[in-house]
Each structure stands twice: as structure tokens, then as C-alpha cells.
Amino acid sequence: MTPRDAADANSSRWSDLERPPLGVTALRRGLVREGGLWSGIEVVQRTGSTNSDLVARVAAGTAAEGAVLVAEEQTAGRGRLDRRWSAPARSGLFFSVYLRPAEVPVARWGWLPLLTGVAVATGLSRAAGVDTALKWPNDLLVTVGGEERKAGGILAERAGPDGVVVGVGVNVSLRAGELPVPQAGSLALAGAVTTDRDPLLRAVLRSLEDWYGRWRAADGDPGPSGVQETYAAGCATLGRTVRAELPGDRSVVGEAIAVDGDGRLVLATPDGLREPVGAGDIVHLRPA
Template sequence: MTPRDASDGNSSRWSDLDRPPLNAAALRRALVREGGLWSEVEVVQRTGSTNSDLAARAAEGAVAEGAVLVAEEQTAARGRLDRQWTAPPRSGLFFSVLLRPAEVPVARWGWLPLLTGVAVATGLSRTAGVDTALKWPNDLLVTVGGEERKAGGILAERAGADGVVIGVGVNVTLRAEELPVPHAGSLALAGAVSTDRDPLLRGVLRSLADWYGRWRAADGDPAACGLQETYAAGCATLGRRVRAELPGDRSVTGEAVAVDGDGRLVLATEDGVQEPVGAGDIVHLRPA
């Protein structure tokens, strides 16, 4: 499927007046500037996966760092471990960015999805007025009716030898009857003061550029740039008793007490052992 720029004519663009299309030209004017991170912003009406599309372009050398690909609808969106999810057209923010942190040691690149979580939560809190929290390693939580619900997720994938494509999906205007599962949520259901996706996307991308710049300037040191402390402060997983389900039917149960310098979740088990669990190793993280 060939993506098409959303500025092209399409009779279905205004089929749901509560969900107007993104303004691609205005987004480019606001975000693409000399000396800034974002080098291009493209909005397409429909595609399978923005992560897959952008990774393919990166492999061909067709895009520079800071490329942003946004879709009004994804038909083959993927989460961690290739889990599928769907959402109605124009009901959320569905986008991917290409980063090339060449000066940062590869061992620290595992912080990029956590950094993105902090940036997305910060940007949405400012623009949507919604209190957000992070579930380690890659979920964005909002509160709906006193209950924590997942409203978004992050997926980071290597793109060639020197690149990382990071995909973000956030439910913005999903209504209760449209939720894919009962424990999902959206910014609208959480009482957002604004669900206008243009300023929401601008706010998230500006926040991401800011955090990425700080992290890169610190050579990827999460403590030196304040990322580790900020992530811990916004992480709803910490302080809770959880069960980490690992490959091979192995599991670790304990209280989540910290996120270490490598971005791993540290569990204090009943045996008095502190065991770190990496995001790449975990199948599920559930309340215990």
C-alpha cells in the first residue's frame, strides 16, 4: 500500500466532523526549522504501519534524522512483540520518527522508548490538560472513572546500523463504545481540555525534541540529563507488586523498586534479591 499525503483531496476526510484531519502544511511550518531536530513532517491518509514505512525508507537512505511520518489511519499497527491494535480513522495520534543518535553509545539506546514515554506524557499533560502516567516499559496511562487505563503505547525498532524508528500511538477521541478492550482509554474519556490533534502533536514532538537533545548532550547518560529521575517520578509501576512473565514460562514476582541505569525494572523479590528485568526480555508485566 502506498501512503498518500493527507493534503490530497479525499471525499472521506470530513466524514466524521468531530475528527477533522490534521493540517500537514501547518505542522510543517511549526516544526521544521533550521537547526531543529525535525527535518520533515509527512501526513498520510492511510497506511499499514508508520514504523514499517519509515524503517523501509531509512534502510534505503531516503530520509534524514528527524523525519516524522504521521498516519490518519493504520491498518496493520503493531505494538511490542507484534501485538496488533486498531483505532478509527483520525481518532488518535499515530506517528513514527527517525532518530540517529550516533554520538551516544549503543548500550544506552535502550533508554529511547522510556525517553519517548516521558516526552509524550509531558507534552500531553501540557496541551491536553490530562494527568498521565507511564507503565514500564512502553505504555501511557490515563485515569477514567477512577481507573487507570492504557491510552497509548510506544514501539522502538532499529533501522539499519545507525538509526532507531520510534512509533507512538495515542487514543485521543475514542468513545467508550469504540474501545478495543474494556481496560483501554483515551484522552477524551479522561477529561482532556482539548482534543485538537494539531496542537497535541506539536506539543508532543517539541517535548520529544527537547528530551532527545538533553539526552544526546549527556552522551545518553540518563542520570546526568535528568531522564532517569523524571521517568521514575512518572512511572506508575514503581512501588507496586508485579509479576514479570519471561520467555520459557519463567516469571519473577516482587515489588518494583527502581528503574536502573540501563532502563531495566528492578524487582525486589520475597527472597531478598533485587532482580533487574529488561524490556527486551519481558512478555507481560501484570499486577501480582
């Protein structure tokens, strides 16, 4: 075997037996069905960003609603505020979905990343047996050694005139020495009963189909659909003193007391005001 052959073998999809590849045929069989949301599932070995790829496919007219694009490895994943997200191959769930909620008023589309957070948290709690929480607006938290750690994130982007691409990244089997920053976590480090990504991905996509269907049936109203109540129940930000770092180098400190009907975080400030925050970075300053 030549050195090049050896390198290729070491980088093959079976080089880490603890992290087997996703079974795309079984995923399609379990998720793509007549009358269902998911129209197709594609798994690629490596890409920069599934969100960027799927947005480009929408622009080119080659993606139907319900398209799911999954990457075994994502090298330039993006989070909020253009933060980068990367992880070892097959160590997590890295995927994007294309949604077209045409009957829902555009003003309510801001609930899509929060809705996705609810779906991911409930799906993973059910399949991995890990208690999960949501940090407003779209971070997934797990507990590792008694400490809250970020294990995932969600990014929604407009795609075409009437669609949205929602991307999800979740650390599944990352070991302590592989964490990008000490504050990160993974399902494995949180004591997951399984790190088999096939059932985890199926659980998350089924949960997302369910919550998205409820939301659409309610014309995107977060109250009747149950999304607002469920998000608030699982939101680790509520009840805490937080600092909201806002656009324009402004910051507000207050107690997070609610998520309003527009998906904004409502802060009670020390001077007695109620300030809704619709965009910005939230820093938890004390436990609930």
C-alpha cells in the same frame, strides 16, 4: 449520486466533523526549522504501520534523521510482543520518527523508548490537561472513572546501521463504544481539555525534541540528562507488586523498586533478591 459516490463521500476525510484531518502545512511551519531536530513531516491518510513504512524508507535511503511520518489511520500498528494496534481514522496520534544518536553509545539506546514515554506524557499533560503515567517500559496510562487505562504505547526498532525508528500510538478521541478492549482508554474519556490533534502532536514532538536533545548532550547518560529521574517520577509501576512474565515462560513476582541505569525494572522478590528485568510483560497486581 451513485452508490459508489455516496460511499466515497461517507469515507472522505471530512466524513466525521468531530475528527478533522491534521493540518500538515501548519505542522511543518511550527516544527520544521533550521537547526531543529525535525527535518520533515509527512501525513498519509492510511497505512498499515508507520514504523514499518519508515524503517523501509531508511533502508532505501530516502529518510533523513528527524523524519516524521504520521498516519490519519493505521490498520496494522504494532506494539510490544507483536501486539496489534488499530483505531478509527483520525481518532488518535499515530506516528513514527527516525533518530540517529550516533554520538551516544549503543548500549544506552535502550533508553530511547523510555525517553519517548517521558516526552509523550509531559507533552500531553501540558497540552491536553490530562494526568498521565507510564507503565514500564512503554505504555501510557490515563485515569477513566477512577481506573487506570492504557491510552497509548511506544515501539522502538533499529533502522539501518546507526538509527532507530520510534513509533507512538495514542488514543485521543475514542469513545467508550470504540475501545478495542475494556481496559483501554483515551484522552477524551480521561477528560482532556482538547482533542484537537494538531496542538497535541506539536506539543509531543516539541517535548520529544527537548528530551532527546538533553539525552544526546549527556552522551545518553540517563542520570545527568534527567531522563531516569523524570521517568521514575512518572512511572506508575514503581511501588507496586507486579508479575514480570519473562521470555522462556518464566515469571517473577516482586515489588517494583527502581528503574536502573540501563532502563531495567528492578524487582524486590519475597526471598530478598533484587532482580533486574530488561524484557518482558509486566502485570500490576496491586495499587501503589
